[in-house]
Each structure stands twice: as C-alpha cells, then as structure tokens.
Amino acid sequence: MSTTTGSKMVRIQTSRLVKPLYDDDVDGGSIPPPTTDSIPLNIFDKVTYNTHMAVLYAYRPPTPSNATIELALRKVLATYRVMAGQLAENQKGNPVILLNDHGVKFVEAVVHDSFDKFLPLEMSPLLLDFHPELNHAEEITLVQLTRFGCGSLVLGYSSHHHVADAFSASNFLVAWGRAARGLELGSVPSMDRSIFWPRVPPEFGFDHIGVEYRKTKTLSGRIVDRDRFAGSDIVNHKVHFTLDFIAKLKARASAGRPNGVAAFSTFVSLVAHLWRAITKARGLSPIETTSVRISVNGRTRLSLDPPVPSDFYGNLVLWAFPTARAKELVSRPTGYAAKIIQDAIVRVDDAYFKSFIDFASQEAAEGEDGDLVPTADMGKAALWPDLEVDSWLRFPFYELDFGGGGPFIFMPSYYPTEGMMFLLPSFLGDGSVDAVVPLFRQNSAVFKQICYSLD
Structure with a gap:
C-alpha cells in the first residue's frame, strides 16, 4: 500500500x-x-x-x-x-x-x-x-x-x-x-501463543495442502485471463443493503428449509446473494468453478484443555471454501448457494482445527525447507473467478470512542484486489449492512443492475 x-x-x-x-x-x-x-x-x-x-x-x-x-x-x-x-x-x-x-x-x-x-x-x-x-x-x-x-x-x-x-x-x-475516556481497559489480553500444541501422535484428518498451504512449485491460485483483462481497472462498489432487503433475502434463501431448521444467517444469505450476482456479472462459463474464501474464527470452535482464553490476542482463523459450478450457481435459487456456504463453514470445526494444528506443527518441526507456503496472499491483483469475503459484522469496530462519540464512518482502506469483498455494519446502527465489492470495470455495470434483485 x-x-x-x-x-x-x-x-x-x-x-x-x-x-x-x-x-x-x-x-x-x-x-x-x-x-x-x-x-x-x-x-x-x-x-x-x-x-x-x-x-x-x-x-x-x-x-x-x-x-x-x-x-x-x-x-x-x-x-x-x-x-x-x-x-x-x-x-x-x-x-x-x-x-x-x-x-x-x-x-x-x-x-x-x-x-x-x-x-x-x-x-x-x-x-x-x-x-x-x-x-x-x-x-x-x-x-x-x-x-x-x-x-x-x-x-x-x-x-x-x-x-x-x-x-x-x-x-x-x-x-x-x-x-x-479515562476508563479501565477491561480484561488483560492473553499473549500466550504457545497454547496450540499438536496431539501425540498427530492425527491428520483433513488435507491442508491446497487449502491453507500450497507447494512453492505450484501456481498461487488460478490463472486470470490476462488478455481478457489487459488494461482493465478495478471499480470498488459500495452496496447498502437495508434491513428490509436483508429480511426478504433471508426469507427467500431459507425457503424450503425443513421444519425446525434455523433460517440462514444474514452473513450466509448476503454472501450467497453476492456470489450469485458477481458470477452473473463476470459472465463465467457455465462449466467454470468458482469458490469463496471465508474466514472462520476458531475461538468458539476449537476445544482445548485448558480452553483457549476468551481474551486470546493473536490470530486464530482458518478458512472455508464453498465451491460451485457457475451454471448451478446462477440457475438455481439463492438457497442452493446458501446451503453450500453453510455446509462449508460447518466443516471447519474442532476436528478440522486440531488437524491443522497437527499438520502445521509437524511442518514447522520437520519441513521448514520452504516447500510449503500459505495460500493467503495479498499480492494478487485479481481473484477471478473466485472471491474472498472479510466480514466485520460481529466485531465492535464502531465502539472506538475517544470521548466525542463513535465514528460516523468506518470502512476498509483502499484494497485494489478484484473479488476481495468486505461486509461491515452500516453506521446507521439499524442492522443494515454495507458491502464493498471490487470488480473489473467491464463487469461492474451488470453488477450494479442486478445487485438488488432477489431473483
């Protein structure tokens, strides 16, 4: 930057x-x-x-x-x-x-x-x-x-x-x-980063190469059609979703869910909606696969003894990667995409986090030869045909008050990466949501036309 x-x-x-x-x-x-x-x-x-x-x-x-x-x-x-x-x-x-x-x-x-x-x-x-x-x-x-x-x-x-x-x-x-404001800071943060011990013997229940890690000899992500996007600039759209729109979207996404099964959350419903709209706007080939990288907070999922401190300070996040073919994504209702997203998030559970701890710890102990590198990479100019969403809907960013009241604007700074979305609560404080959606200019006109459509 x-x-x-x-x-x-x-x-x-x-x-x-x-x-x-x-x-x-x-x-x-x-x-x-x-x-x-x-x-x-x-x-x-x-x-x-x-x-x-x-x-x-x-x-x-x-x-x-x-x-x-x-x-x-x-x-x-x-x-x-x-x-x-x-x-x-x-x-x-x-x-x-x-x-x-x-x-x-x-x-x-x-x-x-x-x-x-x-x-x-x-x-x-x-x-x-x-x-x-x-x-x-x-x-x-x-x-x-x-x-x-x-x-x-x-x-x-x-x-x-x-x-x-x-x-x-x-x-x-x-x-x-x-x-x-002259107040107590609250609980003292726990800076102990030595709490994530691998199991003995380690248990690798999931494949972490191609997910959190990739081999250095492989490409970092899929290849973007450089000829198609040569000279393209990226347009950052800020889309405001009202509480009424979100309620209708959640109802539509959750239609047909079995009795007793909870409706999809605001986050899952909005990501499903945006995933479908962006796939349409990009004009992806029907057989093209597209995925969304979604952060999953391990603080409420990882069960350790002793447990992770509630005030643990550091990183404790892995990712879910819901994936679908473009044809099914755009032709089937929003609930189809929402279920794919929900199922992918649920799979990143306690067992998955522990498998990652075992794998990453062994890699750190035995394989520090540079063969594996993280897939998390901010160096990409475009994520097309994939997406990433960073959700700040549950974090208290708006509570930063120096004594004159809270902010009337909170937003990410300029990140010119096509496909990297941000979701944040509107400063209106009424449950509405703002989405920041960076797209190539040639895809942006279609997205603006359809981003509020519930079809």
Whole structure:
C-alpha cells in the first residue's frame, strides 16, 4: 500500500514514534519491563496474510485533541506491548514479535477544506493519503490523525496481520478508546501463543495442502485471463443493503428449509446473494468453478484443555471454501448457494482445527525447507473467478470512542484486489449492512443492475 497519489490536500505536520507509557514512567520507582524479550508467531499467525491491514474512521466535531488520543495510545500500548514491537527472526530463523517497545508510527496531518468536500468517501487511491506509508514499514502499528478545516477527524489505522486478526485488532481499538475516556481497559489480553500444541501422535484428518498451504512449485491460485483483462481497472462498489432487503433475502434463501431448521444467517444469505450476482456479472462459463474464501474464527470452535482464553490476542482463523459450478450457481435459487456456504463453514470445526494444528506443527518441526507456503496472499491483483469475503459484522469496530462519540464512518482502506469483498455494519446502527465489492470495470455495470434483485 502506498500513499503516493499526487494529492496535495493532505499535509503532513509531524511524524514520530509513540512508545508505551508504563505506570513506572509516571510514578517512578520500578524498572520498566525488559525490551529484549520476544514472542514466537504461532501457526495461525504464520499462515495468515503477511501484510498490514488498514481501516479508516471518521469523526464529527467536537473531537478530543491529538494529545489526548496520543496519551491514550501510550497507555494502551503498555498492556498491548506487541503492537509497539517489531516483527523479526530469532537466531534459528523463526519469525517472532520483538517486545522492544520500538513504538507506533504516529503521524499528524491537516486538510484545510471541510471533510464534506470528500463525501461520499469513495474507495479510491485517495484514501491512502490518510495513512502513513506502509511499504517497507518497520512498525507493527501505524496511525495517522488527519484534521479538517471543519473540525472533523479521520483516523487511519494499520496493523500487521501476523500480530492480530480482526477480532483481536478490534479489541485493541476499543481499549484505546476506553483509555482516552479515562476508563479501565477491561480484561488483560492473553499473549500466550504457545497454547496450540499438536496431539501425540498427530492425527491428520483433513488435507491442508491446497487449502491453507500450497507447494512453492505450484501456481498461487488460478490463472486470470490476462488478455481478457489487459488494461482493465478495478471499480470498488459500495452496496447498502437495508434491513428490509436483508429480511426478504433471508426469507427467500431459507425457503424450503425443513421444519425446525434455523433460517440462514444474514452473513450466509448476503454472501450467497453476492456470489450469485458477481458470477452473473463476470459472465463465467457455465462449466467454470468458482469458490469463496471465508474466514472462520476458531475461538468458539476449537476445544482445548485448558480452553483457549476468551481474551486470546493473536490470530486464530482458518478458512472455508464453498465451491460451485457457475451454471448451478446462477440457475438455481439463492438457497442452493446458501446451503453450500453453510455446509462449508460447518466443516471447519474442532476436528478440522486440531488437524491443522497437527499438520502445521509437524511442518514447522520437520519441513521448514520452504516447500510449503500459505495460500493467503495479498499480492494478487485479481481473484477471478473466485472471491474472498472479510466480514466485520460481529466485531465492535464502531465502539472506538475517544470521548466525542463513535465514528460516523468506518470502512476498509483502499484494497485494489478484484473479488476481495468486505461486509461491515452500516453506521446507521439499524442492522443494515454495507458491502464493498471490487470488480473489473467491464463487469461492474451488470453488477450494479442486478445487485438488488432477489431473483
């Protein structure tokens, strides 16, 4: 991700590293924690995306001062030390998080115009101006506060995915807001990444090559027809699904379900609907197969003894891959796609997570020869004919309140990857949902025509 967009509207005022503020720094006395410790990445950290993930928040005035927000950040970093550390390798070449209190890159910027001049906030390269430069960033966490002439504030927040998944990142952000409001942070996060021990003997109940891992000699994903899409640009659509539309969609998707079987969820129904609409818009061949990569949170699925702490901080996600032929997907009702999605998600259960732990642990112990690499890859320009969906519907991102109220905009930053969708709750707070859908321009017109059709 780069902030080189040619825009002169966002002007950087200061840039510095913000370090944790320990109680000892205030009261004097005890020695702060050592800065020579490190935490090894766990198998879930290492199999996820090797990149920073960036989001944007927008606040209407009045908003707290930058100094208040910075002080709160320093306080919360004393509890979430990993966010102020750095990614590195230990002497054995294994990836670790250095607890060296390197600090968070903290940038202050201004825009003399009113924020309303930027609305509606489009998914465009302009969004990158609200973030520090992420290419070759040495920091795990990067923050930019951009003040507008009208008093509005945009927070650009980025953190490395190897350190925290969306569940953990949202908890860190909520704690940051609580610190700014003078409240207790809540439960202390568990940073113990050594809890995922393989079974003895290991049990490989599922195939993980071609799912979480691929061999380095194989292609990273399927080949996109480069001639067909040569010179194509990607259009990011933001689609708003009202509560009424969602209710009708869920009813249609769940029609014909056996008595006593629960209706499909909002998430499953929306993904089924979008999968069908995008397949139609892309004009896939009837015999083409298409799949959706869906994150599955292991915190409620993985049963360990002792159990995974409820406040575990790190990555604990695997993926479901519902797959169908384009012909069946577009010709059969929404409930067909919804059932494929639901069944795929259900299969990523306790047994699957444990099988992955056994497989990944053995690979780490015996096969660190570079033969296998994660399939999670942010380097792809297009996922066509497949999709990925990142759902933030259940995470408390909107609860980041520094003392002036919650944000009126929360959204992912600019990710120009065709087929990588985001689902997030609308700021209206009424149960409606916003979907960010990046497609090639030549497919976008059809998608816009059919995205609200229930057929």
